[in-house]
Amino acid sequence: MIEMKGFSFRYRGRSDFAVSDVDLSVAAGTFLGITGAAGSGKSTLTYALNGVVPHCYPGDFYGSVAVDGNDTCETRLTDLSRIVGSVCQDIESQMVTAVVEDEVLFGLENFGIEPSEIEGRLSEALLSVGIADLRHRAISTLSGGQKQKVALASILALRPRVLVLDEPTSELDPVSSRAVFSFLKSYAAENRACVVAVEQKIGLLAEFADDMVVMDEGRVALHGAPTDLLKRPDRLFDLGVNVPRSTELSNELTRRGLYEGPVCRSVEEAVRAAREVLACSNSGE
Numbered sequence: 502m503i504e505m506k507g508f509s510f511r512y513r514g515r516s517d518f519a520v521s522d523v524d525l526s527v528a529a530g531t532f533l534g535i536t537g538a539a540g541s542g543k544s545t546l547t548y549a550l551n552g553v554v555p556h557c558y559p560g561d562f563y564g565s566v567a568v569d570g571n572d573t574c575e576t577r578l579t580d581l582s583r584i585v586g587s588v589c590q591d592i593e594s595q596m597v598t599a600v601v602e603d604e605v606l607f608g609l610e611n612f613g614i615e616p617s618e619i620e621g622r623l624s625e626a627l628l629s630v631g632i633a634d635l636r637h638r639a640i641s642t643l644s645g646g647q648k649q650k651v652a653l654a655s656i657l658a659l660r661p662r663v664l665v666l667d668e669p670t671s672e673l674d675p676v677s678s679r680a681v682f683s684f685l686k687s688y689a690a691e692n693r694a695c696v697v698a699v700e701q702k703i704g705l706l707a708e709f710a711d712d713m714v715v716m717d718e719g720r721v722a723l724h725g726a727p728t729d730l731l732k733r734p735d736r737l738f739d740l741g742v743n744v745p746r747s748t749e750l751s752n753e754l755t756r757r758g759l760y761e762g763p764v765c766r767s768v769e770e771a772v773r774a775a776r777e778v779l780a781c782s783n784s785g786e
């Protein structure tokens with residue numbers, strides 16, 4: 502669904518490359534998480550997927566990027582937007598109407614969705630991110646997290662085959678963040694879609710993403726299953742990424758030969774691991 506081959510990009514006027522020599526292949530049905538230190542090129546990767554690079558930000562573009570078989574350089578932004586739905590970091594700039602319902606309707610009407618389908622898509626999108634009750638609210642009265650959910654619902658209503666999200670939970674509380682990520686995982690699997698999310702909260706990413714990329718100075722430094730990457734806390738630390746405390750605990754228990762289970766990504770998993778270790782030590786006494 503996504504094919505990047507030798508992709509490099511340097512913004513006009515910059516001497517250094519924002520992204521260098523990235524090869525990335527993402528199959529339909531995959532939820533890919535991207536993390537890494539500030540300025541490592543995460544957003545630029547997402548811009549290459551939705552066509553913002555090079556259509557809006559000019560510069561030197563090398564290699565190729567294709568989504569669902571369409572070369573992003575050669576495909577017009579309006580055509581790309583029918584395949585790739587994006588939620589950017591700056592939510593305010595994404596809002597074009599004053600009321601939640603109108604915000605979702607705006608995209609549906611612009612995409613020429615059949616009138617008979619509109620109500621179903623609108624209510625389903627609001628429900629999927631847990632904001633059905635905000636349908637008639639003025640956007641100016643919403644919190645940052647609620648606005649983030651409106652932006653996500655507006656894109657989900659369009660049912661894109663590729664969904665690109667730049668820090669979609671930055672304004673959300675932990676419960677809402679997990680709910681959104683859990684929904685995104687099922688969205689990818691059930692629709693054979695690709696979801697690509699840039700996220701700093703690596704525990705959250707590791708819990709829900711199928712595949713994870715860690716960027717460093719414009720390059721892919723690590724790429725693999727999240728649970729495999731979490732077993733390398735020192736390398737992650739060098740790349741500016743801290744593993745969750747729960748992961749530190751399970752890695753340490755494994756290192757001491759006390760625990761052989763999977764790496765922990767959340768407090769719940771760490772509690773389970775700790776219980777397992779205690780049960781073993783009690784039975785051994």
Ligand SMILES: Nc1ncnc2c1ncn2[C@@H]1O[C@H](COP(=O)(O)OP(=O)(O)OP(=O)(O)O)[C@@H](O)[C@H]1O
Pocket residue numbers: 512513515518519520537538539540541542543544545546558
């Ligand atoms: N519009 C732009 N014009 C010029 N340089 C840019 C532009 N956007 C990003 N850059 C540069 O490209 C490099 C990668 O930036 P990018 O925003 O892709 O990284 P990031 O990992 O998403 O960072 P952050 O986590 O801070 O959002 C940085 O050196 C940045 O200064």
